[in-house]
Amino acid sequence: MGTMTEILRLIHIVNAMLMIWPFYALVAVNQRGRLGPPLGDRVDVYMENIIKNRTIPCFVFQGTALVSGIALVLLHGRTLADIVMDPILALKFIPLILISGLLTYVHLSLQPRIDALFVQAGGAPASPEQAKQIGPLRIRRKRLASICLFVVLLSTMLGVQVWAPFPIWLTAVLTAAAALFTWRAYSSVTPYGWA
Numbered sequence: 001m002g003t004m005t006e007i008l009r010l011i012h013i014v015n016a017m018l019m020i021w022p023f024y025a026l027v028a029v030n031q032r033g034r035l036g037p038p039l040g041d042r043v044d045v046y047m048e049n050i051i052k053n054r055t056i057p058c059f060v061f062q063g064t065a066l067v068s069g070i071a072l073v074l075l076h077g078r079t080l081a082d083i084v085m086d087p088i089l090a091l092k093f094i095p096l097i098l099i100s101g102l103l104t105y106v107h108l109s110l111q112p113r114i115d116a117l118f119v120q121a122g123g124a125p126a127s128p129e130q131a132k133q134i135g136p137l138r139i140r141r142k143r144l145a146s147i148c149l150f151v152v153l154l155s156t157m158l159g160v161q162v163w164a165p166f167p168i169w170l171t172a173v174l175t176a177a178a179a180l181f182t183w184r185a186y187s188s189v190t191p192y193g194w195a
């Protein structure tokens, strides 16, 4: 394998590691959930600032995955058509486009609505009426983060079998394991790491 391919492969893998952020975002928001309804206090400001300031890095990592992934396909002597014709590559490419769309929705629509509600509260504890509106928006954001986490896990699992596919049954078992892990990350603080 050429040096260029090796460097790109390394970039692609390190980038994939950095894309696991939705997992840690879920850990943080699940801990916040334990403190009760939104208050607009320093805890909320701290959490919202961290979450919203990860949007641009997430776009950068998605772009890097796409560009390095396409370059790897071409460097292996395959064509652009393979990105949609090869089932494994298509299963990495199409969901990446999906999560870019979800991130755009969070960035342009969901997050500004959450921010506006906290601004309305003006630093004072959110009224029960405002808390009632913030809660469902945060839950929707959390669900979308879970979809992103699942896609990153799936793409990683498919990444190691791009050139030498696993048997279908093993891919199915690993997909189920990724779904289970995502569900645990969504619904708990995963106190035991994997579970």
Ligand code: HEM
Binding pocket: 005, 009, 012, 013, 016, 019, 065, 066, 068, 069, 070, 072, 073, 083, 089, 092, 093, 096, 151, 152, 153, 155, 156, 157, 158, 159, 160, 162, 163
């Ligand atoms: C969510 C996005 C993605 C993640 C998390 C991801 C992750 C990974 C990982 C962990 C590998 C294993 C590398 C190895 O062990 O050799 C890999 C390989 C690969 N990925 Fe991705 N990937 C993503 C998106 C893409 C996209 C969009 C493409 C192409 C359009 C792509 C093309 C490839 C190729 C061709 C390989 C094989 C590299 C080689 O063996 O040289 N990936 N990916």
